[in-house]
Amino acid sequence: METRSTAGEANAWSIRFWIGFALCGLVLVVLVPLLNRTVAPGSPFAVPDYLVPLLGKYLCYAMLALSLDLVWGYAGILSLGHGAFFALGGYAMGMYLMRQIGTRGVYQNPVLPDFMVFLQYKELPWFWWGFDHFAYAAAMVMLVPGVFALVFGWLAFRSRVTGVYLSIITQAMTYALWLAFFRNDMGFGGNNGLTDYKDILGFDVHQPTTRLGLYLASAVGLGIAYLLCRSITASKLGRVLLALRDAESRVRFLGYSVTNAKAFVFTASAVLAGIAGALYVPQVGIINPSEFSPGNSIEIAIWVSVGGRGTLSGAILGAVLINLAKTWLTGAAPEIWSFFLGGLFVFSTLLFPRGIVGFFEQLRWARLWPGSSNSPPLPIDESVVAKEKA
Amino acid sequence: MITGVLRLVALALFLALAPLAARAEDLAGVVSGLGGDSFAAKEQAIVALGKLGDPRAVPILQAMSDDRLRRAADGRIVLLVTAGGTTKLTDAVSGQELNDVASDNLDRIIVNNRLRGAIEAALGTLTLFSPDPAARLAAALDVLKHPSPDAAALLERAMAAEQDPDIHAAMQRGLFAVRLFAGSKEQELAAIRALALTTDPQIKNLLDEFRGKPDLDPELHKAADDALASINNRLRLTGLAANLFEGISLGSVLLLAAIGLAITFGVMGVINMAHGEMIMLGAYCAYVCQEVFIAVLPPGWLDAYLVVAVPVAFVFTGIVGIVLERSVIRFLYGRPLETLLATWGVSLILQQAVRSIFGSPNKAVANPSWMTGGFDVVGGFTVTWNRIYIIVFCFVVLVVLALILNRTSFGLHMRAVTQNRDMAAVMGIRTARVDALTFGLGSGIAGMAGVALSQIGNVSPNLGTFYIVDSFLVVVFGGVGNLMGTLVGALSLGIVNKFLEPVAGAILGKIVVLVAIILFIQRRPRGLFALRGRTAEAEG
Numbered sequence: 001m002e003t004r005s006t007a008g009e010a011n012a013w014s015i016r017f018w019i020g021f022a023l024c025g026l027v028l029v030v031l032v033p034l035l036n037r038t039v040a041p042g043s044p045f046a047v048p049d050y051l052v053p054l055l056g057k058y059l060c061y062a063m064l065a066l067s068l069d070l071v072w073g074y075a076g077i078l079s080l081g082h083g084a085f086f087a088l089g090g091y092a093m094g095m096y097l098m099r100q101i102g103t104r105g106v107y108q109n110p111v112l113p114d115f116m117v118f119l120q121y122k123e124l125p126w127f128w129w130g131f132d133h134f135a136y137a138a139a140m141v142m143l144v145p146g147v148f149a150l151v152f153g154w155l156a157f158r159s160r161v162t163g164v165y166l167s168i169i170t171q172a173m174t175y176a177l178w179l180a181f182f183r184n185d186m187g188f189g190g191n192n193g194l195t196d197y198k199d200i201l202g203f204d205v206h207q208p209t210t211r212l213g214l215y216l217a218s219a220v221g222l223g224i225a226y227l228l229c230r231s232i233t234a235s236k237l238g239r240v241l242l243a244l245r246d247a248e249s250r251v252r253f254l255g256y257s258v259t260n261a262k263a264f265v266f267t268a269s270a271v272l273a274g275i276a277g278a279l280y281v282p283q284v285g286i287i288n289p290s291e292f293s294p295g296n297s298i299e300i301a302i303w304v305s306v307g308g309r310g311t312l313s314g315a316i317l318g319a320v321l322i323n324l325a326k327t328w329l330t331g332a333a334p335e336i337w338s339f340f341l342g343g344l345f346v347f348s349t350l351l352f353p354r355g356i357v358g359f360f361e362q363l364r365w366a367r368l369w370p371g372s373s374n375s376p377p378l379p380i381d382e383s384v385v386a387k388e389k390a
Numbered sequence: 391m392i393t394g395v396l397r398l399v400a401l402a403l404f405l406a407l408a409p410l411a412a413r414a415e416d417l418a419g420v421v422s423g424l425g426g427d428s429f430a431a432k433e434q435a436i437v438a439l440g441k442l443g444d445p446r447a448v449p450i451l452q453a454m455s456d457d458r459l460r461r462a463a464d465g466r467i468v469l470l471v472t473a474g475g476t477t478k479l480t481d482a483v484s485g486q487e488l489n490d491v492a493s494d495n496l497d498r499i500i501v502n503n504r505l506r507g508a509i510e511a512a513l514g515t516l517t518l519f520s521p522d523p524a525a526r527l528a529a530a531l532d533v534l535k536h537p538s539p540d541a542a543a544l545l546e547r548a549m550a551a552e553q554d555p556d557i558h559a560a561m562q563r564g565l566f567a568v569r570l571f572a573g574s575k576e577q578e579l580a581a582i583r584a585l586a587l588t589t590d591p592q593i594k595n596l597l598d599e600f601r602g603k604p605d606l607d608p609e610l611h612k613a614a615d616d617a618l619a620s621i622n623n624r625l626r627l628t629g630l631a632a633n634l635f636e637g638i639s640l641g642s643v644l645l646l647a648a649i650g651l652a653i654t655f656g657v658m659g660v661i662n663m664a665h666g667e668m669i670m671l672g673a674y675c676a677y678v679c680q681e682v683f684i685a686v687l688p689p690g691w692l693d694a695y696l697v698v699a700v701p702v703a704f705v706f707t708g709i710v711g712i713v714l715e716r717s718v719i720r721f722l723y724g725r726p727l728e729t730l731l732a733t734w735g736v737s738l739i740l741q742q743a744v745r746s747i748f749g750s751p752n753k754a755v756a757n758p759s760w761m762t763g764g765f766d767v768v769g770g771f772t773v774t775w776n777r778i779y780i781i782v783f784c785f786v787v788l789v790v791l792a793l794i795l796n797r798t799s800f801g802l803h804m805r806a807v808t809q810n811r812d813m814a815a816v817m818g819i820r821t822a823r824v825d826a827l828t829f830g831l832g833s834g835i836a837g838m839a840g841v842a843l844s845q846i847g848n849v850s851p852n853l854g855t856f857y858i859v860d861s862f863l864v865v866v867f868g869g870v871g872n873l874m875g876t877l878v879g880a881l882s883l884g885i886v887n888k889f890l891e892p893v894a895g896a897i898l899g900k901i902v903v904l905v906a907i908i909l910f911i912q913r914r915p916r917g918l919f920a921l922r923g924r925t926a927e928a929e930g
Contacts, residue, residue, distance in 0.1 A: 163727070164727065167730060169908050173908060176904040179900060302735075335746060339738075339743075342736065342738030345732055350722070
């Protein structure tokens with residue numbers, strides 16, 4: 001056991017990995033800002049200002065996909081609530097940004113955001129207290145989705161709700177939050193959500209330099225998140241997660257606490273999704289209840305699935321590729337987009353269950369052991385094992 | 391002997407006709423008063439017309455109010471009737487066309503605001519005698535709103551002539567309400583006792599007002615208290631019954647949406663996220679049937695479109711389901727999470743396909759005439775026919791499905807394949823065929839649900855998304871793999887929802903239900919009616 005886990009760790013942190021990681025980091029953190037700031041606009045190599053927040057948005061989606069891959073690819077929990085955690089983090093950031101508007105709103109109320117004045121609030125509701133401080137808001141970005149996921153996950157995993165049942169109740173949770181945030185008297189701006197931001201930490205959110213800063217924050221955040229996820233999956237805990245994904249009862253009988261392991265990874269992943277949401281909101285300039293829509297949460301699963309689940313890098317790749325296609329197709333031929341996305345769901349699950357990264361890993365596996373019919377284990381669901389045994 | 395009988399008949403005829411003749415003369419006399427020289431004289435005539443209670447006075451008063459009444463030189467009152475661009479002159483009393491009067495020889499009958507008010511009041515009481523039952527009923531209810539002592543005599547006359555029992559009862563209530571404020575003590579007491587048997591909130595207000603009168607006889611006061619208590623009690627009961635009915639109605643809608651899922655998810659274990667789109671396709675089948683009926687068949691046949699739409703939707707969505715099973719789902723058996731994603735993709739494609747063909751806006755699907763309207767059970771609690779038909783339809787579907795599952799060889803095969811696929815295959819059951827047919831059956835039922843839903847809501851490409859989460863919750867709540875659980879799950883969710891709505895509001899009520907189900911699943915992850923024993927293990 002000991003040797004296996006160290007081997008796994010050594011494999012995870014090999015020189016090859018660090019070179020690849022550094023190269024990607026160099027492109028995202030150094031090359032893109034350089035091309036944006038120094039190359040004259042109009043040159044084919046220039047990254048125009050409008051593209052920067054778009055790239056930042058993709059990086060946030062990539063982080064969100066990463067968080068889902070952590071629970072789905074490694075622990076076998078297909079959460080349909082990650083869109084909701086993302087939106088919760090986004091709302092926490094949105095509340096901070098709303099408080100920063102101050103007297104520059106339409107009604108020029110120094111304390112109350114415009115929609116509250118409009119809805120005739122007399123004072124700030126208690127859950128808005130403290131959101132004028134960035135540190136408090138940043139803490140809430142992590143705490144709200146984290147605590148939500150911890151309570152929800154602990155209750156669910158303790159009663160051994162697994163597989164599709166868990167997917168369905170996480171979807172019901174998302175649906176309930178979606179309905180709740182549409183209500184005007186929730187105090188989160190109802191249907192219109194929170195928008196019309198002015199500053200973040202004293203910088204104007206509309207300035208190209210601020211946007212570049214936000215983009216850089218997303219890139220660095222994604223890098224740190226990736227390293228964190230990789231260290232979780234390469235650790236002993238990661239091995240336990242993989243084991244419980246493939247044979248939950250056996251892991252339980254071996255004496256591991258399945259509930260705790262699952263609750264930990266679910267919470268960590270929800271916090272990650274919340275941070276992604278918080279980075280996303282200032283770059284797109286709005287957060288509204290449609291982010292909670294149950295369809296969004298399922299879409300994240302297809303990013304992961306196309307990229308290759310249980311690979312981390314695949315999740316990032318899938319999120320970026322599909323969102324690139326979405327940006328292009330919804331502009332060029334909006335009717336096609338739904339067909340394309342729907343087809344992708346069917347195609348990738350039927351013919352390409354390992355995803356892009358998984359496919360290349362399989363090729364490498366075949367090169368390492370020529371002639372062997374073995375292939376790396378496909379991430380499977382516990383229920384399959386149960387079905388096969390039955 | 392015969393002559394004696396004839397004489398009697400003649401006498402009876404004379405007696406019966408005499409008042410009519412007398413009334414015709416009365417009408418003529420009063421109407422000629424409308425052409426009076428002073429406003430006061432005209433007003434007197436208007437009030438007299440109102441008291442007369444003759445429906446023939448209605449068009450005359452209407453014309454007067456619209457400035458279409460003229461007085462001829464010989465004192466006759468003439469009505470201007472404009473029809474198809476030409477104006478005819480008719481005699482106000484007899485209604486016969488007049489050719490001997492030149493239109494420029496007529497004097498206008500001038501009306502001022504005071505007279506208009508009088509006309510309106512007179513028309514109000516006169517509608518108690520209107521030939522239109524709806525107008526009579528409205529007039530009777532109007533009395534209840536503003537009981538005035540003058541109305542008593544008119545009401546009594548109107549009641550004597552009234553044939554319709556409902557309107558008669560409404561008039562009776564109006565009369566009691568009038569007597570409540572302007573009767574003798576005995577009459578008031580009788581009125582209170584009679585009104586105590588109703589459930590109308592308006593009567594409750596009247597009684598409240600009555601009880602608040604100063605220096606009220608203690609006996610009357612007590613009677614009023616008792617009456618109010620019994621009305622309140624009855625109102626509570628009808629409120630309860632109304633909530634219960636609405637709950638059952640919502641429950642049956644949920645049940646219809648979930649029955650198909652109970653088969654595909656409950657029996658086969660396939661998470662079909664495209665189930666909502668099967669419902670949507672069924673609703674569009676209803677729409678297409680309606681359009682075909684309008685385009686091809688004579689208008690009288692339109693009411694039958696729904697009867698045709700049900701089997702059409704069943705067959706069409708059933709075939710779509712079988713195609714879906716053969717082309718996608720059969721490759722994913724045993725991989726429920728991937729089935730979820732793939733069928734979600736199918737649902738996106740189906741939605742977009744329907745949007746491309748029919749467009750995004752809602753389509754109107756009309757209720758056939760035998761499903762429109764409803765009836766009033768007791769005061770304030772109306773039951774509509776479309777809801778009743780849907781409840782009945784839903785239970786018929788459930789019973790037929792239960793029979794198919796338990797009494798046919800297909801049902802036997804289906805249950806065998808679910809319990810032990812390999813053993814069933816060894817026994818010679820073609821499992822692949824059973825899978826396809828089972829999925830087709832579940833989808834077909836979803837299609838029929840869509841036809842039913844088209845009768846109570848909008849038909850749009852995203853119709854299915856409104857039901858998918860709820861249907862899954864119903865199936866999971868009731869317990870996977872049995873119809874009884876689905877029935878109990880759907881009805882209890884519907885009823886709880888409707889009882890929460892007045893307390894918490896529609897959306898908050900729904901959120902409370904969702905949270906309750908999430909917590910419930912924590913307690914009993916396999917639902918209310920969990921399967922026990924070997925089958926349960928195999929599911930695990």
